[in-house]
Every structure is written in C-alpha cells, then in structure tokens.
Amino acid sequence: MKSVVKHSLVAVALLTLTVAAARAADPLPSWYEGAAKKSIVEFVGNVTRQGSPDFVPQPERIAVFDNDGTLWSEHPMYFQLAFALDRVKALAPKHPEWKTKQPFKAALEGDMKTLAASGEKGLLELVMVTHAGNTPDEFQKIVRDWLATARHPRFKRHYNELVYQPMLELLAYLRANGFKIFIVSGGGVEFMRAWVEGVYGIPPEQVIGSSIKTKYEVRNGVPAIIRLPQVNFIDDKEGKPVGINQHVGRRPIAAFGNSDGDFQMLEWVTSGSGTRFGLLVHHDDAKREYAYDRKTPFGRLARGLDEGPKRGWTIVSMKDDWRTIYPSAR
C-alpha cells in the first residue's frame, strides 16, 4: 500500500470516527444545525456554565412547555377532543337524550361543522360531561385504554406516538442540564397525567393544565376524590402565567410553545431579569406533519409570528429545523 493511500485511509477513518463521536455527543441529533439549535445550545451553556455572568442556580432552572402542537400534534383536532368524541359514542347508550340534543347529536353523527358552530361553550360542555363523574384514577384508566386502541386518522398510529422526536431530545437535554420541566397546557390536567410520565418522563406533579372541579367525599366508607362537571380553571392565554405562578411559585427562565395561547406565557417568562429563553414551534411542514398558522381553530399562531422575532424568541421551522418529526415506530 502506498504511503499516501495509507494516510488517506487513516484520515478517512479518523474523520469517520470524529463525525460518529460528534453525533454521539450531540444531545439534539434530530435538530439540523441552524439558528434555532444554536440558540438553544447557547442559552443552556450560558445559564449552566460556572462563572458565566448568566449562570442560574439549579433550583431556579425552571422550563415550561405547552403540550398540544409543541410536544405532540394537534391536527386535525386536539387529541383530547378526539377522545371526548369517542367518549360520547361510548356513553351514548346510557344517554338516549343525546340523539336529539346538541352538541351531542353532532358529536354522534360526526357532524364537525355543527360541532364547530357550537363554539367554545359547546365543546366545553362536551368535554365536561364526558370527563366527569369518576375518580382521577378511574378517569386516567379510561384515557390509557383509549390511547391503547384509538389511532390517528392520517398517521394510523396511537396518539401518544405522535410526539415530536426533536422535543423529546430537548426535554432530555434540559433535564441533563439540571432543569426542572413543567407542562403548561390548555388541555385537561388529568387527561395528560394519564400518560405524560411514560412518554415524556414528566411526573404528574409537574403537569399544569385546565381542570374541572373536584370534591372529596367518603362514600360507603371509602374516601375518594370525585370529578364534577364544572369548570375549575382554564389554563390558556392569560391563564398560563397565573397557573404557573400558582403551581410553581416562581417565574421560569425558559418557555416553549407554538400558538397564541402561549403568547402571555412566553411574554411573562422572557421579560424576567437575567437571561431568558422563548421558543415557538411553527407548523410549516404539510408533507411530514401539518402546515398552519394564522387560519386554524387548533393552534392559531399570528401575534407570535409577528412579534416573536422582535422579542428575541426563537421560531422553529418544523420543515427546516427538524430532521425527524416522530420517533420511529417500535
């Protein structure tokens, strides 16, 4: 073997090793190199590096994540709404009156137009009636049973498989850097607690969400929490900072969202003193997921796109920043 060839082979081998090592060392392999990934890595480096002027002690490294559209998909409709519609069908035999009563009639007939016309009030009624009258344990079992069987109409996968691989890596990366992560979702808190620990590694006490009222009672000698068909808290828009303050008791240093329902959360978090981080996922990938922003009932994003960049927020393009969307099927 000629020396120059030999040297080239060694060089190639070394290069391969170097690339492999870099890949192995990369905590965010599903993110393309680019401005979004760079902003994340820089922020984490700044707040964790001892002696950095932006250093933040570990207990204050709180990060908040929206769920629908930020950690998992939300089209063609919020997955919790798909669950509620399936619940209406399951409960219908016990409620003959639903055949003629809206919005239940529309839900049973799959008449999405009439359902949408029932507005937030109609959808809320649907969710409350189908979610109440049980204990948290019973309700969470119903959710898990549904997740184990129901499938997304387009991707034909279980709903909790439609989580974003790049975001799973981001959660792990932040955790490895001493962050405590809270989910802050407009979705129902007990609906999420049924599955987020297994999928995201986030324990139930780090989930903040909308909720219905509950009461404590001892029934036939058995103490239980009973879920009631009354709204307790709506964790959306201005509700998100309120919910975070109530639950966490201090202002997070990083916030991740995807819609204008997350605007106030990002605004509050990024206006705190010291280094702060805000990020919005922009759904612009019709081929691999969905493309939507200003005109959609689920996950509308307009103000965030207009004002986000001026406020220093990172806008993630699913198309250009993400190498993969979903984890590979097991």
Place this chain on the structure above:
Amino acid sequence: MKSVVKHSLVAVALLTLTVAAARAADPLPSWYEGAAKKSIVEFVGNVTRQGSPDFVPQPERIAVFDNDGTLWSEHPMYFQLAFALDRVKALAPKHPEWKTKQPFKAALEGDMKTLAASGEKGLLELVMVTHAGNTPDEFQKIVRDWLATARHPRFKRHYNELVYQPMLELLAYLRANGFKIFIVSGGGVEFMRAWVEGVYGIPPEQVIGSSIKTKYEVRNGVPAIIRLPQVNFIDDKEGKPVGINQHVGRRPIAAFGNSDGDFQMLEWVTSGSGTRFGLLVHHDDAKREYAYDRKTPFGRLARGLDEGPKRGWTIVSMKDDWRTIYPSAR
C-alpha cells in the same frame, strides 16, 4: 493498674464510643426512643427496603405535611394572623376609614375579643385586604421583612425560628430516603413560599396552600401577576385532599398533621392501598410550648384524638416523644 479496673475502663470507653456512634447514626436524635419514633423508622424501612413486600418506588414516595402546629407553632394565634394584624397597623395611615370600620378597628386597637367575634369572615377579610394589591415578589419581600423584625410574644424569637427541631430532622430523614415532601397548609401559599425554602429546604413548587385570586396583566409595558382581594381556594379540611390531588396528581403515602383540619388529608392518604402512614402531633407540653386540643380556635384536635389510634395513626406527644422543641438559638 489492676487488670479488672483496666478492663472496666476499656468497657466504659467502648460503651461510650458505641453510644456516640449510635447517636451519630441516629437520624432522629431529638426524638426519644418510643412507639412514635419506632413507627416512623419502621414505615420508612418497609417502603424503602428492596425486596420488601411494602416497597414503594421512589417517584411514589410522596409525603405531605401540614404547617401550622405541625412544623411550627400556632399559638397564641396563627403566625400569619399576627402578620396580618401588623400589616393593618402599617397600612392604617392610608386607610383612615379603618378607625371606625370592623374588623379593622378591633385589629388596630388589639381588641382580640371583637376580632374573634368577627368570625372566619372577618378574619378572611382582614387577611385578603392586607395581602392583596401587589405582585407575588413584592408580597414575599413584605413577609420576609416582617419575619426579620417581628418577634413571638412569649418566646421573644423570630417566628421562623419557632419551627420544631424533631420535625426538621424528620423532613431530612424522609428526603434522605427518597421522599418528595409537600407542605399542605390552610395558610396562604405565598406567605409560606417567602420563607419555607430557607427554613425547611422545600422549594416553592412543593407548597400547597390557601390562595387569593391573581390576574396577569401588562402594565406600562411590564408583565406582572397581580394579587386580588378575592378568595381562590381554601386548603383546609376537605380542601386538603382536593388541593393535593390538583397539585400533585397522585395520592401520597404519608401524611403529617396536628389538627382536625388535617383529618381528611390523613383519612385519604392512609386509606390508599399498600402501606400508608399517618401522624398527628398532640400539643401537650405547656411548659416548653403549649398544651391544647379540644378547646382552642387555633389547631383544634378532637376527632383525630378519638379516631386516630383506631385508624392506626401515630399520635406524637410533644412532652414525651420530643427531646427538644425548637432549634437552639444561633
């Protein structure tokens, strides 16, 4: 030296060493040996020993503690009420109408009888008016400034020095055994968050309490959470299980309290499946602290004394179970 003397000296030295080592190894040195201490150590051993039939995985090792009367004193009145009365005096110059308006007039005049007669409604009004109209950060600073100056009428020490040394050891012991601890208090959540991290080592996100409503607003371009003079949640009696379920999302395996306001919390916790632990602190030490149970407006304990033992709850006698009450003055 005669051999027998020599041997005795060696024996004494060995014994001294053994006792010292046992003391050093004892995680609860301020607890006398007895049934209460034994029940705690047995419970912790059972749920943490690998292979034990009662083993509980670490994420499920949730313990809840009441605060007033369980972790710190609550006589001659709840310390937060002492704070509210001092706030009335501090705010009085801006509220000339309080000179003639109850319950403020009574508060200003130190007329505890009229104040007590104003009932829960009157006290609640007092607390809300003196606690609202600021941001959580501003309010917590007011609380910390008060703690740094105000002193308990009998013990002449700062209020946050009147925490129970045996309970500080218990918190540390549980933490060392993988427990996550939440405070679940009828007291105000932001009042506690001002100081519990420093005193108990419990971060703000692990504090559950009563609360007033808040709203998010952007005032002159500055986003803030504003505290409003309206009740949001009362974390007492049946409210405690409700608050725990809302915040933690799973049933704790151990609960610690001292009054009938904690009854439902202990009832719910100890009726779960598997090994559970309930403990009530009985204030029976008039000499070193206070002696009270059935007849007191602050920390009434009757049903717990009557039913607790039958339910397998540990009743702690401050007099007989605790070697020390408060930490030694620094």
